[in-house]
Amino acid sequence: MPRFVLTKGFTLKTIKMIIEQFxxxxxxxxxxxxxxxxxxKIILIDPSRNPEPYYEFAKKFEAExxxxxxxxxxxxxxxxxLQIHQDTGATIYAHSLTGVxxxxxxxxxxxEISFGKIKLKSLHTPGxxxxxxxxVxxxxxxxxxxxxxxxxxIGDCGRPDLRESVGNLQAKREELARKMYHSLRDKMMKLADEVLVYPAHGSGTLCGKALSTANSSTIGAEKLSNWSLQEMTEDDFVKELIADQPFIPKYFGFDVDLNRxxxxxxxPxxxxxKVLNNLDAEVLDADVLVVDARPENIFKEGHLPGAVNIVYxxxxxxxxxxxxxxxxxxxLTAADQEQLAELIRRTASIGYEDFIEAAFVTYTGDVIMPVMPLEYFISNPEAFTVIDVRNENEVKKKTIFSDSLNIPLGELRERIKEVPAGKPVVVHCAGGSRSAAGSSIIAAELGAEIPVYDLGGAVRDFSSAEK
Structure with a gap:
């Protein structure tokens, strides 16, 4: 696993100008x-939480x-x-509607902002x-x-459903989807085909649903290949954009407000x-959630009571x-000090560092999760309650077990009472990582009453609706 640093994606260098992607x-x-x-002189766009990589970059060029x-x-x-402004005196630029x-x-x-032979021009592109x-x-x-x-x-456009309940400017997703239709056609598509496209996100973000793995493109290339720039009616665009968007994590609204x-x-x-070097489990508050980032197999062999296994x-x-x-x-606990330090920094990237009661390394614990009885499950699936922690759009595309109960992982703690306690529970997702967290959440609630199993990576062997 790579260390938590901002990597340089590429450098575009022309005479007297450089664009560096992180x-x-x-x-x-x-x-x-x-x-x-x-x-x-340097201007930054959409910097990450840790400003040090940008300071190091500026130092290399002896630039301000x-x-x-x-x-x-x-x-x-x-x-x-805000930190960059406080540290360097740099001006922060944003749209006046942001309400910061x-x-x-x-x-x-x-x-416009002009420096050297560079001019940066603002386009209002709501959506x-x-x-x-x-x-530009x-x-x-x-x-x-x-x-x-x-x-x-690259290959998609931004989702329009994140402002229905957060931020100073709230808007319905249909309204924003229509604005996106016009922003793309009235602003983006009117740029020259050779203009390079540099987005704020690539494949893997939850801010869109069909992003390419490429980190840059051109307006001309996107006109040819990006579904959102193809000829269609406004109504058809809105219908397609709204459909099957990814789930919205709990922290999204919090981060919008924090960034404002x-x-x-x-x-600082x-x-x-607070990092604890010698953990005495008895001093931990039993009412405070434990997030255990160790590998799922090690977690199952011994962990603290009530811990949730969010794997590193x-x-x-x-x-x-x-x-x-x-x-x-x-x-927050991890397998070693190096991982722990990295996870604290990564926690800060979503603004959660203030919520860490304490951080420490864990080697074992008194709570053990049972080993999945795979052969018995295959032969007697009716003897188990199967919980599918995938998201709703994933379940719509493919059902793995016809009699399973779908509770998405992000909703599981709030909906834990919906899990029946009459039979042993088997938890699955699409590949194994989410089921580790899901099974640990259910085990913390029901583990003393019934066995709770994690199907893990074995779920890949179940290709039909029921086995």
């Missing part, structure tokens, strides 16, 4: 640094960070725009949110690139997290923010 692979997030070499542009208040990660609590300069339709903007980069008098935020992705306020500085927040992996942040409610205190 990638947070865990949240499938792209941020950008635009460098005017002739003036040694003069601005940070937020394309919208992000739902899936926390931005470092930090000092900023409005960057509305038609507004993902009412206050979304895209930024003009260099030497020609449009060269557009930073599309969550408006236009501006998050606290990253390093890391130093505030690429989707840790997503499932942490889907299972744990904003402002809910929790203990």
């Amino acid at each position: 990638k947070d692979e865990f949240l499938a997030h792209y941020s950008y640094a635009i460098v005017s070499e002739c003036e040694q 960070i003069i601005g940070v542009i937020e394309t919208h208040p992000h739902a899936d990660f926390v931005s470092s725009h 609590a930090y000092p900023f300069t409005p960057f509305d339709e038609g507004d 993902h949110s009412p206050d979304s903007i895209s930024i 980069l003009e260099h030497d008098g020609r449009d060269k690139a557009v930073f599309t935020g969550d408006t236009l992705f 306020k501006g998050a606290a500085a990253f390093s 927040q890391m130093e505030k997290v 992996g690429k989707k840790f942040e997503t499932w942490l923010g889907s299972i744990v409610r904003p402002r809910e205190k929790f203990y």
Whole structure:
């Protein structure tokens, strides 16, 4: 597993100008640094929570960070725009509709920022949110690139259903979907075909449903291949865009509001997290949730009472923010100190670091989960209650067990009373990672009454509706 750093996706270099892409692979997030070499100045777009990679980049060029542009208040990660402003004096730019609590300069339709031979032009492109903007980069008098935020992705466009209940500007998804239809056609598609497209997210984000694995494109290429730019009626576009969108994690609304306020500085927040070197389990508050990130096989061999197994992996942040409610205190534990330190930083990328009651390494525990009796299950499926923790759109596409009860993982803690206690429980997902968390949640509630099993990766062997 890669260390938690922002990796450089690519560098586009022309005479006196550089565009550097940074990638947070865990949240499938792209941020950008635009460098005017002739003036040694940098403007950042949609930076991640930890500003250090941008500071290191600026130091390499002996350049000054003069601005940070937020394309919208992000739902899936926390931005470092306020800290960068406080550390460097850089101006924060955002659309005036955003309603932010930090000092900023409005960057509305038609507004421009010029430095060196670079001109950045704001396009108001509502659809993902009412206050979304895209930024066109003009260099030497020609449009060269557009930073599309969550408006236009490679192969897709932004989802329109995240502002129905959060943010200062709430809007119905149908209303935003119609705005997206016009933003794409009246703004994006009117740019020249050769203009490069740099989105805020790639494949793996929950801000869209069909993103490509590519990290850049052109307007011309997207006109040919992106479904959202094809010829269709507005009604047909709205119907397609709204259908089968991914679930919305619990933390999304919290992050929108936090990004509108501006998050606290990253390093001081890391130093505030209490790390226990010698754990005495008796000192832990039994009412506080334990998030155990160790591998599922080790977790099953021994863990703390009531622990939820959110396995260390690429989707840790997503499932942490889907299972744990904003402002809910929790203990964080991992297999070793290195993983623990990384997971604390990754927790901060969604703004949850303040909710860590304490963090520590765990080697074992008194609670053991039983081994899945696979052969008996295959022969006697009726003897078990099968819980499917996949999302509803996944279940619609493919049913694995016809008599299963579908409770999506992100809803399981709130709907735990719906799980019948009359028979042993088998929990499954699509590949095994979510069922580890799901089975641990159910076991914490019912494990003393009935056996709870994790089908794990064996689910791949069940290709038909019932075995």
